[in-house]
Amino acid sequence: MSVDAARASAALLAWYDRHARALPWRAPPGAATAADPYRVWLSEIMLQQTTVAAVIPYFERFTTRWPDVAALAAAEEGEIMAAWAGLGYYARARNLIACARAVAAAGGFPQEEEALRALPGIGRYTAAAIAAIAFGRRAVVADANVERVVARLFAIETPLPAARPTLYRHTDLLTPAARAGDFAQAMMDLGSRVCTVRAPLCLTCPLRPDCAAQKQGRPEDFPVKPPRRAKPRRLGIGYWLEAEDHVLLVRRPAKGLLGGMLGLPGGGWGAEAEPAPPAPADWRAIGAVEHVFTHFALTLRIEAARLPTRPIAGAWWPIARIGEAGLPTLFARAADLALAQTRTHSESA
Incomplete structure (x- = not known):
């Protein structure tokens, strides 16, 4: 089945003019003034592998605290990592x-796009999104939502990720010369709200007259995905050491998992052996927390101890203010476990 690219693009833009989501980093559809490139860039980085609902409060906190790129550039690295x-x-x-x-x-x-791609952390998709949305350039913007729409529109049978070059070419075919930024955001909105992963709302879709997958009666079969492999599981240890109403935290190395973030002393997640406790104490096992990273699942065993004075130098953080430490989810869960165990131990004493 062939797709009338001009008709499909026009229908999608007309739909977007009526149904565009109001998001804090967007300009309204057809606006004479493009969106702020700083806000577009920041939102696109935050949205990578993260939902819009999760990103909005972070975006608003970041832009309130650091309203432009110069302010963010001048900020202390630890503050940004904690805010993230x-x-x-x-x-x-x-x-x-x-x-x-x-x-x-x-x-x-x-x-x-080429100059944008030379910047740290900006790949092909993000460069295209900034060029199109912030600067009105014609650019091919293809995130996961767009790939799903295009895979269904053309009923592309090649599984991901091998299908991506074909999906990109078809997205290029659809992308108009004018309003490329609105078109990109329209495709994202369509994939997020109508052409959803499960139970797509085909009856309300502006691309329905051209959609091959809908005509075949199997839109949920696209995009075709390879069989999912089970993630390997790793084991590690984290140490919760209290002294003088503070807990010992460490700054993780800049490179690697959770790089630059504060966390509990410990390790053993990879090939290295589990490290010894940070100080001699009466250590006791209090449980474990689970976390799933991109390439593996982790079970982090937590051991806790309390000393009357701080035995070593380090980043001792007030326990009463642990929520302000900016701990990543893994260590926030470990802190919740340790605090719950502490309360239980105190109540039973």
């Missing part, structure tokens, strides 16, 4: 800092 805590995929935050500093040093964001 909970969004996950912490390499994005490290690249965010590096990119902000590079853009501030250059005097602003470049407008061309």
Whole structure:
């Protein structure tokens, strides 16, 4: 089945003019003034592998605290990492800092895709999104939502990820010369709200007259995905050491998982052996927390101890203010476990 690209693009833009989501980083459909490139860039970095609902409060806190790229570039790295805590995929935050500093040093964001791709943390998709949405350039923007729409529209049988070059070419075919930014956001909204992963709302879809998957009666079969492999499980240990109403935290190495974030002493997640406790004490096992990373699942065993004075130098954090430490989800769960065990132990004493 052939697709009338001009008709499909026009129908989608007309739908977007009526149904566009109001998001804090967007300009209204057809606006004479494009969206702020700083806000577009920040939102796109935050939205990578994260939902819009999860991103909005982080975006609003970031833009209130750091309203432009110069302010973000001048911020202390630890503050940014702490503000990012909970969004996950912490390499994005490290690249965010590096990119902000590079853009501030250059005097602003470049407008061309090639120059945008040269910046830290900006790949083909993000460069295209910024070029199209912030600068009105014709660019091919293909995130997971767009890929799903295009895979169904053309009934592309090749499984992901091998299908991506074909999906990109078809998205290029559909992308109009004018309103490329609105078109990109329309495709994202369509994939998020209508052409959903399960139970797509085909009857309300503006692309229904051209959609091959809908005509075949099997839209949920696209995009075709390879069989999912079970993630390997790793075991590690974390140490909760209290002294003088403080807990010992450590700053993780800049590179690697949860790089640059505060966390509990410990390790053993990979090939390395589990490290010894940070200080001699009466250590007791209090349970474990589970976390799933991109490539593996982790069971982190937690051991706790309490000493009358701080035995070593380090980042001792007030226990009463542990929620302000900006701990990533894994260590926030470990802290919740330790605090619950502490309360239970105190009540039973």
